[in-house]
Amino acid sequence: MYTPDFDYYAPQTVQEVCSLLTQFGSKAKILSGGTDLMVKLKHGTIDYEVLISLKELNELKGITYQEGKGVVVGARTTHNDLVNSDILNEKYLSISEAAHHMAGNQIRNIGTIGGNIVNAVPSADLPPIFIALGAIVTILGPEGERTVPLEDFFTGPGKTVLAQNEIVTYITIPDQPTTGSNYIKFGLRRSGALAVVGVASSVTMEGNIIKDARIALGAVAPVPMRAKNAEAALIGKEYTDELLEQAGVAASQECSPISDIRGSAEYRRDMVRVFTKRSLKASITKGHSGEHLETEHGK
Amino acid sequence: MSENTIHNNDYAVIGKSVPRIDGREKVTGAAKYTGDLKFPNMLYGKILTSPHAHARILSIDTSEAEKLAGVKAVITHKDVPSLKYGISPARWDENIFCIDKVRFVGDKVAAVACIDEETCYKALKLIKVEYEVLPAVLDPLTAMDEGQPLVHEEYERNINTEIHQEFGDMENAFKNAHHIRKDRFVGQRTYQSPIEPHSAISMWQDGKLTIYSSTQSPHYFQYYIAREFGMKMGDVRILKTYVGGGFGGKLEPTGLEFAGAVLAKNTGRPVKMFYDRAEMFAHNRGRHAQYMEITSAVDKDGKILGCHTNFIMDGGAYTSLGIASAYYAGALLPLTYEFDNYKFDMFRVYTNLPACGAQRGHGAPQPKYAFECHLDEIARDLNIDPLEIRIRNARRPNTVTPNDFGINSCEIKSCLERAGAMSGWAEKKGKLPKGRGIGVATGSFVSGAGYPIYRTNLPHASAMIKVHEDGTAATLYTGAVDIGQGSDTVLSQMAAEAMGFVYEQMKIVAADTETTPHDFGAYASRQTLMSGAAVKQAGEEVKRQLLDMAASMLQRPVYDLDVKAGEIFSISDSSVSLSFSDAAREFFVRRGPLVGKGSYTPPKLGGKFKGAAVGTSPAYSFCAQVSEVQIDEETGVIDVLDVWDVHDCGMVINPGLLHGQVHGALFMGLGESIWEQVLFDDKGKIVNANLAEYRLPTALDMPKVHSGLIDSYEPAGPWGVKEVGEGSTNPTMGCFANAIYDAMGVRINSLPLTYEKVWRALKEKREKEQAQK
Numbered sequence A: 001m002y003t004p005d006f007d008y009y010a011p012q013t014v015q016e017v018c019s020l021l022t023q024f025g026s027k028a029k030i031l032s033g034g035t036d037l038m039v040k041l042k043h044g045t046i047d048y049e050v051l052i053s054l055k056e057l058n059e060l061k062g063i064t065y066q067e068g069k070g071v072v073v074g075a076r077t078t079h080n081d082l083v084n085s086d087i088l089n090e091k092y093l094s095i096s097e098a099a100h101h102m103a104g105n106q107i108r109n110i111g112t113i114g115g116n117i118v119n120a121v122p123s124a125d126l127p128p129i130f131i132a133l134g135a136i137v138t139i140l141g142p143e144g145e146r147t148v149p150l151e152d153f154f155t156g157p158g159k160t161v162l163a164q165n166e167i168v169t170y171i172t173i174p175d176q177p178t179t180g181s182n183y184i185k186f187g188l189r190r191s192g193a194l195a196v197v198g199v200a201s202s203v204t205m206e207g208n209i210i211k212d213a214r215i216a217l218g219a220v221a222p223v224p225m226r227a228k229n230a231e232a233a234l235i236g237k238e239y240t241d242e243l244l245e246q247a248g249v250a251a252s253q254e255c256s257p258i259s260d261i262r263g264s265a266e267y268r269r270d271m272v273r274v275f276t277k278r279s280l281k282a283s284i285t286k287g288h289s290g291e292h293l294e295t296e297h298g299k
Numbered sequence B: 001m002s003e004n005t006i007h008n009n010d011y012a013v014i015g016k017s018v019p020r021i022d023g024r025e026k027v028t029g030a031a032k033y034t035g036d037l038k039f040p041n042m043l044y045g046k047i048l049t050s051p052h053a054h055a056r057i058l059s060i061d062t063s064e065a066e067k068l069a070g071v072k073a074v075i076t077h078k079d080v081p082s083l084k085y086g087i088s089p090a091r092w093d094e095n096i097f098c099i100d101k102v103r104f105v106g107d108k109v110a111a112v113a114c115i116d117e118e119t120c121y122k123a124l125k126l127i128k129v130e131y132e133v134l135p136a137v138l139d140p141l142t143a144m145d146e147g148q149p150l151v152h153e154e155y156e157r158n159i160n161t162e163i164h165q166e167f168g169d170m171e172n173a174f175k176n177a178h179h180i181r182k183d184r185f186v187g188q189r190t191y192q193s194p195i196e197p198h199s200a201i202s203m204w205q206d207g208k209l210t211i212y213s214s215t216q217s218p219h220y221f222q223y224y225i226a227r228e229f230g231m232k233m234g235d236v237r238i239l240k241t242y243v244g245g246g247f248g249g250k251l252e253p254t255g256l257e258f259a260g261a262v263l264a265k266n267t268g269r270p271v272k273m274f275y276d277r278a279e280m281f282a283h284n285r286g287r288h289a290q291y292m293e294i295t296s297a298v299d300k301d302g303k304i305l306g307c308h309t310n311f312i313m314d315g316g317a318y319t320s321l322g323i324a325s326a327y328y329a330g331a332l333l334p335l336t337y338e339f340d341n342y343k344f345d346m347f348r349v350y351t352n353l354p355a356c357g358a359q360r361g362h363g364a365p366q367p368k369y370a371f372e373c374h375l376d377e378i379a380r381d382l383n384i385d386p387l388e389i390r391i392r393n394a395r396r397p398n399t400v401t402p403n404d405f406g407i408n409s410c411e412i413k414s415c416l417e418r419a420g421a422m423s424g425w426a427e428k429k430g431k432l433p434k435g436r437g438i439g440v441a442t443g444s445f446v447s448g449a450g451y452p453i454y455r456t457n458l459p460h461a462s463a464m465i466k467v468h469e470d471g472t473a474a475t476l477y478t479g480a481v482d483i484g485q486g487s488d489t490v491l492s493q494m495a496a497e498a499m500g501f502v503y504e505q506m507k508i509v510a511a512d513t514e515t516t517p518h519d520f521g522a523y524a525s526r527q528t529l530m531s532g533a534a535v536k537q538a539g540e541e542v543k544r545q546l547l548d549m550a551a552s553m554l555q556r557p558v559y560d561l562d563v564k565a566g567e568i569f570s571i572s573d574s575s576v577s578l579s580f581s582d583a584a585r586e587f588f589v590r591r592g593p594l595v596g597k598g599s600y601t602p603p604k605l606g607g608k609f610k611g612a613a614v615g616t617s618p619a620y621s622f623c624a625q626v627s628e629v630q631i632d633e634e635t636g637v638i639d640v641l642d643v644w645d646v647h648d649c650g651m652v653i654n655p656g657l658l659h660g661q662v663h664g665a666l667f668m669g670l671g672e673s674i675w676e677q678v679l680f681d682d683k684g685k686i687v688n689a690n691l692a693e694y695r696l697p698t699a700l701d702m703p704k705v706h707s708g709l710i711d712s713y714e715p716a717g718p719w720g721v722k723e724v725g726e727g728s729t730n731p732t733m734g735c736f737a738n739a740i741y742d743a744m745g746v747r748i749n750s751l752p753l754t755y756e757k758v759w760r761a762l763k764e765k766r767e768k769e770q771a772q773k
Helices: A014-027 A037-043 A079-084 A086-091 A093-100 A105-110 A113-119 A126-132 A228-234 A241-254 A265-285 B003-007 B023-027 B063-067 B117-126 B170-175 B218-229 B256-267 B277-283 B322-331 B365-381 B386-393 B412-423 B487-499 B527-554 B580-591 B655-674 B732-744 B755-772
Strands: A007-009 A028-031 A050-053 A063-066 A070-074 A136-141 A144-149 A154-156 A167-173 A180-187 A195-206 A209-218 B043-049 B055-061 B071-075 B108-114 B128-133 B159-167 B179-186 B199-205 B208-213 B236-240 B271-274 B289-298 B304-316 B341-350 B436-446 B461-467 B474-478 B506-510 B561-564 B567-570 B577-579 B594-600 B620-631 B638-648 B704-709
Touching: A014 A028, A014 A050, A014 A136, A014 A167, A028 A037, A063 A086, A070 A086, A079 A086, A079 A093, A079 A105, A079 A113, A086 A093, A093 A126, A093 A180, A093 A195, A113 A126, A113 A167, A126 A180, A126 A195, A126 A209, A180 A265, A195 A265, A209 A228, A209 A241, A209 A265, A228 A241, A241 A265, A265 B755, B043 B117, B043 B256, B043 B277, B055 B108, B063 B071, B063 B117, B071 B117, B071 B256, B108 B117, B108 B256, B159 B322, B170 B304, B170 B341, B179 B365, B199 B256, B208 B218, B208 B256, B218 B236, B218 B256, B256 B271, B289 B365, B304 B322, B304 B365, B322 B341, B322 B365, B365 B386, B365 B436, B365 B732, B386 B412, B386 B436, B412 B436, B412 B620, B412 B638, B412 B704, B436 B732, B461 B487, B461 B527, B461 B580, B474 B487, B474 B527, B487 B506, B487 B527, B527 B561, B527 B567, B527 B577, B527 B580, B527 B594, B567 B580, B577 B580, B580 B594, B620 B732, B638 B655, B638 B732, B655 B704, B655 B732, B732 B755
Parallel strands: A007 A050, A028 A050, B043 B271, B208 B236, B304 B341, B474 B506, B638 B704
Antiparallel strands: A063 A070, A070 A167, A136 A144, A136 A167, A180 A195, A195 A209, B043 B108, B055 B128, B071 B108, B159 B341, B179 B289, B199 B208, B199 B271, B289 B304, B436 B620, B461 B474, B461 B594, B561 B567, B567 B577, B620 B638
C-alpha cells in the first residue's frame, strides 16, 4: 500500500473551494479528516488527482448556539468535538454519545461530521441521531447557499444530493420541544465495530401521551431512513411498553436490510425491533441523555 | 538437598515479578522490530500472489515490470530452487514460487525488489500471469469425495493426513456402559493476528547469507534455508529482532526469507520483504477448522469408560504444521480426564484455501471445546453437577494416558476445586437470575514437545553465560526466542538464580544463530522448561567455578561457601563475605573468561505406535476455568462478566508474566469463542482480511480475570517449572459455551458462539416450545 501522488490545495475561503471543485470536476475530492478517503486512496479503490483540504477553513469548525436558529455544527467539527461540546452535552447529549461510540479515539480526533455525512455510508453512526433531531444541512455552491433536511440528503450508498462543485458547510439542529432523544449503536463488539443496526429516536411527550416521535434507522437500508410507520403507530398514543413493541415491529417491517458478513437480514430486522423499542424507551424516560454510554446496548 | 526441598526455599531472584528486561525499551517505543531496521542501499521487496483459488499457470511475463524505473529484480520459479519445502518433513509440499499451478488465493507466484515500496506495488501490477482457472475444492467435508478436483495430484482424495489410533478395549468399554452419548461440533478457521506483520531483511556478504526476521525459531529458519539453497548451516545466519507476537504463525518459513534471499543475491543489496495485514491473512497458517464427532461411554456416576473422537480438519492448500495439528487434536484430549479406552480417527484434507498451521494451543482447543460441551451434556443426562463430573474424572498425578504420555505432577482436581471456590460455584450454579449462567472447563498442554520437528539428535536447548571481565554484569547467550511472552526476562532470572547473581545486572543476547547457542525456539510452550533447564545448568557451572575461586581467595573449603544475590558467604561463619563481582574479576585475572554452559535433551518419551511421538512432553500443565456470562435474551449478545482461571504450572518464575500469559490467552480465547472467524467468498477469497471485520476483542470486551495458582512442583522441570502460555487457551471456548447453556438452555454447537447464533438458538427454542403447547 502506498499513497498515490495527487495535487493538494488548502484554500482560505469556501468560495475558493467551490471554484477549485468547478475547475477540476470529478478529478477532485474534498479532504476533511480523510479517515476513509486516505485509506481508500492507499488501497487503490479510488483515485483522485486533486485533494482539496478544508483545514484552513476555521469558520467551519466548532459548535455554536444561535438564537432562533438552533445548534449549528460546522462541517469540519471532529467527532471528539461532538463528544466534548458543552453545548451538545447540555442540549443533546445523545449526539455526544453517538459520536463517542464511533471508531477509535484516533479516528474521532481527526474524522469530521461533514466527512461522515458526505461519505454516505449506510451504517454511519451520526446521520440517524441527526435525522431524529430534524437536522438541516447547509450546502454551499457557486450559486450560493441552500439547505436540505438531512433525511433527504442521502440518495444511495455513497451518494448524496451534493452537486460536484458543492460542499457541506453546516449542520443545524433546530430548536425543538422534544422530551428526549437517543441513539443505540448495535455493533458486534464494544468498540471499533461498524453498526449492524443503528437506531435513533426523538420523542415529544405531553404527560403520558406521545405527541411526536421521529425514528431513524442506520445500516438497514441503502440510506439512513426514517421509520415512518413506526412513528405513526406512536403519535397521539399513551406510552406503554406494548406500544413501543408495536413500533418496533413496524420499524422492523419497513426497513430493508441485507445479509452480509456482519449479520443476516433476518437478524438485522429483529434487532431493529428490539433497538427501536429500547431507543424509544430511553428517549421517553431519560431525556436527551440516553445513559447507555454506561450500559450495554441500551438495556 | 533434594529438588523438593529446594523448591520450598526462599529464592533470591526466581518466583518474583521482576520488571521485564525489555520493558522500558518497548514502552518507550525505542525497541526495534525487523520492519524498523534500515541498511545502506536497502531495497524493498514484495511477492505477487495468485488471485485464483485453483488455476494452472500458463505463462508469466515479467518484461514490463523489469522496464519500470526503480525495479532492480523480478523473479519467478525459474530463478529459485524447485526443491519443495515445508515444516513437517513428512509432507514437504511447498515451492518458493508456484511452478505449474496455484492452489489458493494468495499462493506465491513471483517477487520484485525495488528502490521503494511504491515501486514494488506498481511493478507487481505489471507482471502478466496467464491462468487457466480450475474448479476449486473449498468445502473440506466433500473434499474427499470421488471426482473432486485434486489440490495436489499426488494426494488421492485430497487426504493430507489420516490417523487411526485405538487404545485399550473400546468394545468392552461401550458394552458395559451405563450411558453412551454422541455429539457433533464444528470449529472455525481463526488467524493468530500478531500485531507485528511478518518481515525479513536478507543480505549477502562473501557467500554468507544473513537474515533479520520476525520469527519464532531462528534455528528452523536456518535449517530450512540452508537446505533449500544447498548451503552449509554455518553460512546462514538468522537473527531475531524484537517480535510483536507470533502465536504459532511465525514458526515456519513465510516465503519472505526465500524470496528475499534470492532477490538480495541477484541485486547485491539488502532486501526488506514484508506482508501487509491482508497478505498476513492470506499467508495464514492459523487455526484449522475442525469437524468433530465425539462418542463417549460412561458409568452411572459419570466416570468416562471410553471415548471415540472422529474428526475432519480443513488443512488448506499446504501441510504447514498440520500433521502435528492433526495428531495434537486427538492426542492431547485424554490429558485432563482419566480413562483407559480411547479411539481417535482423523482426516486432514487439502482444500484450495490458505494453509492452516499451529495457533496457540495447536490442534487442541477446538477438540477441547467439543469435549467440554459433550461432558456437560453427559452430566446433564445423568443429573450430575458439571464441576462434580470433572472432579470425578480428573487425572491424578503419576499416571499414564491411554496413548502412553507419562504424567508427573498433576493438580487438576485442586484447580477445579479452587476455581469452584473462587467463583462461588456452589452458591451460583442453578441459582443465578435468568440470562446469567456459569460454566466450567479444563485444559492441559505440553511443556515442550518431546521430539523436534525434523529428525535430529541435537539437544533441544542450550545456553552459555559469560560473566563480564570486571564482574559487574553477566550476559546470557541463549537461542530461546522472546516473541513477547517474556522468555528473555524469565531466563535471565533463572540464570541469575543459578549463578547466585542479581537480575538487575543480567544482560541477554538471544535468538541469533551465530552468537547464541542452539535452541529450537518458541513453540509448544517449551522454553521455560527446556531452555530454562539449559540456562540453569550454565548458571550452576558459573557458580561452581566462582566458588572455587572464592575458596582460594578466602582460604576456605569450597563446600563451606555459597553465593546468593551477588554475595558469596560462608555457611559456617557469617562474618566471612566476598562479593560476586570481586571473585568474578579475580577469576578473569587469574584464569581467563568466566563462562558456563548448559544443554537440555528430554528423556526418551512415548509409546511405539504410529504417531506416538506427537504430544509427548517431559511435563504437562493443567488448569480449570470457570466463567460467568450474561446473555441478552432479545439480541443474543454475550457479555462475559468474570473468568476464574486456576493453573497448575509448577514452580512460577515470574508471577507477573505468568498472569499476563493467562490474561493474553484469555483474550485470544475470548476472541475465538465469540468473534473471530476467517470468512471466504464462494471463490475462496478471504472477505475479512483486516482488523475491522476480523474482530479481535478490544479492551472494553475483556471480562474481569481472576488468575489463581495451585502450588505444584514438576520433577522434570528446572526448579519444578511447567508451561502456561498455551494450556490457558484450551478451556475457554468450552467454558463459555457451557456458561451460555447454563444461562439460556441452548447449546451452540459451532464456533464462534456469535450473538446471532445465540439469538437464533433462542428463537428456535421459543418456537419449539410454542409448537409443543
